[in-house]
Amino acid sequence: MSRPLRVVFAGTPDFAASSLAALLESRHSVVAVYTQPDRPAGRGRRLTASPVKALALEHGLPVLQPETLKPSDVQAELAGFEADIMVVVAYGLILPQAVLDIPPRGCLNVHASLLPRWRGAAPIQRAIEAGDRESGVTIMRMDAGLDTGDMLLVRRTPISATTTGGELHDTLAALGGDAMVEALDALSEDRLTATPQPEEGVTYAAKLSKAEAELDFHQPAESLAAKVRAFNPWPVTWCALGKERLRLLMATASTRRVGDSPQPPGTLLEHDPEALRIACGPQGDEVLHVTRAQLPGGKPLPVRDLLNARGERLAPGSRLGNSAEETS
Structure with a gap:
């Protein structure tokens, strides 16, 4: 040798x-x-x-x-x-x-x-x-x-x-x-x-920056889901939840349910038991399926636990992201 x-x-x-x-x-x-x-x-x-x-x-x-x-x-x-x-x-x-x-x-x-x-x-x-x-x-x-x-x-x-x-x-x-x-x-x-x-x-x-971490729900679901996963554990993607931030840590692109109609990007659709469903894409006709998230002041948790504990903050029909403020 x-x-x-x-x-x-x-x-x-x-x-x-x-x-x-x-x-x-x-x-x-x-x-x-x-x-x-x-x-x-x-x-x-x-x-x-x-x-x-x-x-x-x-x-x-x-x-x-x-x-x-x-x-x-x-x-x-x-x-x-x-x-x-x-x-x-x-x-x-x-x-x-x-x-x-x-x-x-x-x-x-x-x-x-x-x-x-x-x-x-x-x-x-x-x-x-x-x-x-x-x-x-x-x-x-x-x-x-x-x-x-x-x-x-x-x-x-x-x-x-x-x-x-x-x-x-x-x-x-x-x-x-x-x-x-x-x-x-x-x-x-x-x-x-x-x-x-x-x-x-x-x-x-290119080097990662915190400025990139805010999600734009006008983007396609596949792109958003990939970014959520890529930026976990740092810098962690987020979106506006009222005047606070909801951090998203795990997501996939999901198909629309029968009966779903296009909604403004950032709209919370009817939840799955295990996930948030967020309307996204240029026409609001795609769905981001989020299974792990973190509410302000809380710990990262499976979405089912967030919905059980503080589901009122994530009610279907609510809007996420800065676009919600622009139209409110």
Whole structure:
């Protein structure tokens, strides 16, 4: 068997910690960990270590947290670890070309999409929002571009009609760790082939923002349902409920019942026992079927529990969304 690789790992959030955990269980040796500086978090805004830092410290690994990798002394310190390769997963800092050139075997990245589709910051959520039927991870050799490097390994997973952003995140995090170990094993034995990304099929996954989370019920039911699932658990879609907000956490597009007539978008139709039915679409003739939601001041609950406890706030015929205020 070939010699295990010496690895410098760079990553920050939970998604990256899954890859670090997989590497720590592999035959390869993690010699140092780079992660973002501690950031304020929680109600008290206390400085909090990243999930990657916490895991690295549990295993007694050297942890480095530079604000940037551009200074020459920072690059010299990185070179001093004499790693064969650098593994980068959701690190959050740009790697200058000088850093990419330090490890003899280069820098590898776990990207949470089937490249070249969904390059960029939010590939998991954008895939669900767009109605993609599958996602996956790509192990990529990094270059100076934005997720443009050669592909080394691809692993796929389906997206179902109920997959949420959080569920796909967790699936891809585990898949990414396994795929990276597989790629390092193959690389150490010189049996890994690099494939340039095709020029066709490139899309970009823009960073998520809270401003996107408000639902417009004039949109088609399929689009709204996909957005609800994609934005769970963050930033969570919502609509106006009077002067407050109703948060929607699980939804599918539903067919109209016999006897349903088109209603203004945002109108609550007769409920199912387990769901809210909201008129939507340009003509108000489509239905968004919501099974999990959160009323103001309450906890996220199955809709059947919301209807049992506070159903008067969600009476059929009521209007949701800003359009209700405009016509009131």
